Amino acid sequence: QKKMILDLDTGIDDALALAYAVGAPDVDLIGIISSYGNTVIETAAQNSLDLLHLLGADDVPVFIGESHSSTTDHFDVMPISQLIHGKNGIGEVVLETAPRAVETQSGVDFLIAAAHQYADDLIFIPTGPLTNLATAIKKDPTVATLIGNTTLMGGALTVPGNVTPFTEANIHQDPEDADYAFTHQKNLTMVGLDVTLRTLLTKKETAAWRALNTAAGNKFAELMDFYIDAYANLGIDKKGAALHDPLAVAVGIDPSYVTTLPLAMHVTFDQKSGDYGRTIGDKDKLLEPTTSKVAVLVDTNRFVSDFQTLMLSVLDN
Ligand code: BDR
Ligand code: CA
Numbered sequence: 001q002k003k004m005i006l007d008l009d010t011g012i013d014d015a016l017a018l019a020y021a022v023g024a025p026d027v028d029l030i031g032i033i034s035s036y037g038n039t040v041i042e043t044a045a046q047n048s049l050d051l052l053h054l055l056g057a058d059d060v061p062v063f064i065g066e067s068h069s070s071t072t073d074h075f076d077v078m079p080i081s082q083l084i085h086g087k088n089g090i091g092e093v094v095l096e097t098a099p100r101a102v103e104t105q106s107g108v109d110f111l112i113a114a115a116h117q118y119a120d121d122l123i124f125i126p127t128g129p130l131t132n133l134a135t136a137i138k139k140d141p142t143v144a145t146l147i148g149n150t151t152l153m154g155g156a157l158t159v160p161g162n163v164t165p166f167t168e169a170n171i172h173q174d175p176e177d178a179d180y181a182f183t184h185q186k187n188l189t190m191v192g193l194d195v196t197l198r199t200l201l202t203k204k205e206t207a208a209w210r211a212l213n214t215a216a217g218n219k220f221a222e223l224m225d226f227y228i229d230a231y232a233n234l235g236i237d238k239k240g241a242a243l244h245d246p247l248a249v250a251v252g253i254d255p256s257y258v259t260t261l262p263l264a265m266h267v268t269f270d271q272k273s274g275d276y277g278r279t280i281g282d283k284d285k286l287l288e289p290t291t292s293k294v295a296v297l298v299d300t301n302r303f304v305s306d307f308q309t310l311m312l313s314v315l316d317n
Contacts, residue, residue: 002148003030003118004252005111007065008245009128009170010047011038011085012227017127017153017245018048019220020307022057023314026253027123029057030114033065033107035128036075037173039089041067044128045102047089053098054216056317065107065132069174080162081169084230091226093219111136112143120148123252127153127245129170134177137184144184151252153245154178155265155279156193157294167277168193171267175277179267182279182292189293190265191248192279195258198300199247200240203228205308209315217315246307251295257303260293 004027008014021029032052034045041064048062068075086092103110111132114122124147126133133150136143154170155178161167171178182188203225210221224241231241251257264285268278281294 002027002121002123003114004028004123004125005031005033005114006249007033007035007124007126007128007132008044008048009035009037009039010044010051011081011089012091012223013243013245014038014127015047015051015090015220015223016243017125017249018051019055019314020246020249020310022052022055022060023310024249024253029060031061031063031110033063033111033132035065035132036067037128037170038081038085039077040075041065043089049098049100049102050095054095054219055314058098058100061103063103063105063107063110066135069129069131069177070135071176078163083234084227086226091223093223093226095219107132108136108139112140115143115146119146122147123149123151125151125248125252127170127248129173130154130178130181131174133185134180137181145186147187149187149252150185151189151191151248153191153196153248155190157279157281157296158194162193164274166275168279171279172277175267175269178277182265182267186291188291189251189255189260189295190279191251191258191295193244195295195298196244196247197242198298199243199303200237201228201243201304202240208312212312212316214316216317220315243304243307247298247303250303250307257299258295259297260295262290262292263294264288264290264292265294
């Protein structure tokens with residue numbers, strides 16, 4: 001069975017990715033590395049611990065990764081992130097505190113060790129900034145070729161972005177390390193914003209979670225409804241909210257949910273042009289062989305329906 005590691009800045013759609021990975025029958029979730037983005041890293045890590053506890057998965061270890069980008073010495077949560085995910089990252093929902101703490105090994109060292117141990121059998125899913133991945137490759141360059149499958153949520157091949165007209169939040173947090181990861185990591189698949197925005201979940205689905213009458217069903221419905229309301233209030237979408245991060249998990253397990261192009265990507269750094277952090281298909285490498293793939297289409301109906309089926313089973317405990 002394939003092994004999966006998630007790298008989460010645990011906000012609401014990260015929480016859905018976590019639940020999806022816990023419930024997915026075809027993979028063994030061996031750890032969660034924490035990142036910063038939707039919240040500061042300490043809150044992200046605690047959210048992951050508490051969500052795992054809620055789901056009865058206290059055996060999945062949680063690690064602390066890098067707390068800010070390598071070009072800054074500090075991270076502040078963007079106001080827009082707090083509007084979408086709440087001040088605590090999970091829509092102000094209060095969860096029972098998990099009866100355990102994070103691991104002492106660093107997230108970066110855990111990823112390096114797992115890359116050596118599982119190699120081709122390892123699926124790595126970053127759904128926050130790519131700081132942990134880039135830091136791991138810089139520390140041990142063999143990581144770039146060892147990990148069998150890296151499928152990330154981030155970037156936008158076609159505009160608009162969700163932070164600036166050109167940039168998506170995960171890449172915007174740390175463009176330098178994102179570029180490093182894009183240009184070094186082999187077997188990388190990008191699931192960008194232009195694709196994930198086509199996968200919406202509505203209050204019809206969360207009503208079914210609530211109807212399970214379980215603690216997990218109620219809490220997940222509560223946090224997802226916060227996210228759906230935020231999408232409506234901010235004018236992003238009136239009906240539903242995007243399944244960004246769980247789509248990356250699903251594609252990591254079953255690539256046939258999306259259609260991809262073989263495309264080398266890089267990330268821009270020009271602060272003045274307003275596209276700092278933009279992901280761009282590298283035209284100079286267009287005809288060269290690449291192991292990178294960029295998702296451009298998604299089978300929306302099949303994914304949303306499979307997502308809902310899996311959530312109904314994982315929340316029913
Ligand atoms: C991405 O940024 C975060 O806010 C979400 O969790 C998702 O990973 C969407 O741009
Ligand atoms: Ca995320």
